[in-house]
Amino acid sequence: ETGVTQSPTHLIKTRGQQVTLRCSSQSGHNTVSWYQQALGQGPQFIFQYYREEENGRGNFPPRFSGLQFPNYSSELNVNALELDDSALYLCASSLRGVNNEQFFGPGTRLTVL
């Protein structure tokens, strides 16, 4: 098992609500990436945080936002939830550099009703 943790494990929200997901990176890692994995699909890159700033973004609207804290932990915030936001949200931590391995957390399963 990796040292990456995520909370909560599961979450149920209704359409239009807001949600915050949390990720604690592995010790020594300074970069956190967030992915959305819909059922039966591969993870899709949302964005990455390094030194508390967004450092690259995938094809996701601005209602997906994030934060990184001085201890390198991170939050993913999603506003105005839509039914299609239902997915497994994975964070991955790594050490900044070229082609460094990413270690995934267990994920948060979000269901939007």
Next chain:
Amino acid sequence: GENVEQHPSTLSVQEGDSAVIKCTYSDSASNYFPWYKQELGKRPQLIIDIRSNVGEKKDQRIAVTLNKTAKHFSLHITETQPEDSAVYFCATPDSGGYQKVTFGTGTKLQVIP
């Protein structure tokens, strides 16, 4: 951005047989190629990776081959066992200077005892 195609989408093999999964990518500057195994309800876990300065890497029953000219890389599992049953994802980072990783669409491997 990077485009990664993965085949086949499903694969059934008899226990003890070999399994091969292939991915093609579009960004000729890509130089790191990881493979992830994801069991049902669990996080993706790195099982093997290869960098562009080598053509093949082996770890016990698992091997990865890379053909940079043709822009494809393959996962080979020999002497398959029931516990190899899972979804396998290839991936490659974009060469855009940050660690966005583009995943393939996944291959569901079933090893029949």
